[in-house]
Amino acid sequence: MARWEPNAPERLSKAALELFAERGYENTTVIDIAARAGLTKSTFFRHFQDKREVLFGGSTLAALLAEAVAGAPEGGAPLEAVACALDAVGGKVFTAERREFSALRRSVIEAHPELREREALKGLALTAAMADALRQRGVPELAARVAAELGALAMKIAYERWSRAEAGDFGEAARRALDEVRAAVGH
Structure with a gap:
């Protein structure tokens, strides 16, 4: 996905859940989540404080x-x-x-x-x-x-x-x- 596409929070949430399910929560990093969503780490932190916030908003x-x-x-x-x-x-x-x-x-x-x-x-x-x-x-x-x-x-x-x-x-x-x-x- 291109970085400019809309709905970054939804994309990050979806990517995080997929990775948590595949690798486990402990083995998934913010960088992994951002990369899977086609976004940067800084974009992740614009929307979420940490990877737990993906689940709890x-x-x-x-x-x-x-x-x-x-x-x-x-x-x-x-x-x-x-x-x-x-x-x-x-x-x-x-x-x-x-x-x-x-x-x-x-x-x-x-x-x-x-x-x-x-x-x-x-x-x-x-x-x-x-x-x-x-x-x-x-x-x-x-x-x-x-x-x-x-x-x-x-x-x-x-x-x-x-x-x-x-x-x-x-x-x-x-x-x-x-x-x-x-x-x-x-x-």
């Missing part, structure tokens, strides 16, 4: 969740605001075009304890973003925390099912997982 997902919670219809229960957030990220982040990438990403992360730890930290940040957004809507502290935790659990379950192609649409998978989580809590 910035705070885009947390911002989308918080924005969707804030924009949920007024008067609904906290879990309904969380459900709106899960619907929103499904339509913007977890699209059919991203499923293969997401499945490969998940397998790379599962194979490395350091990456599993980073994924857990990212999950905590997503939960905190939803809880903060709920509190800003006037939801009491405990209710906001519980709704955000249950929403994060449902999102994790939905992501696992969706990336394994056990579910068609992420939004539908998230709603189903949220219903299952609610039912489990009710027992």
Whole structure:
């Protein structure tokens, strides 16, 4: 690929995942990733801090969740605001075009304890973003925390099912997982 082609972050992400799967995460360098994408090391660092960031990105997902919670219809229960957030990220982040990438990403992360730890930290940040957004809507502290935790659990379950192609649409998978989580809590 020519260096001037658009979508450098996507190209770098794709190249990184391919190399992580082929060589292993530890055996892949930033230079390898940039070369596979047909870009330079400096271009890599313009888009990512380090090779882990290819897998975890910035705070885009947390911002989308918080924005969707804030924009949920007024008067609904906290879990309904969380459900709106899960619907929103499904339509913007977890699209059919991203499923293969997401499945490969998940397998790379599962194979490395350091990456599993980073994924857990990212999950905590997503939960905190939803809880903060709920509190800003006037939801009491405990209710906001519980709704955000249950929403994060449902999102994790939905992501696992969706990336394994056990579910068609992420939004539908998230709603189903949220219903299952609610039912489990009710027992």
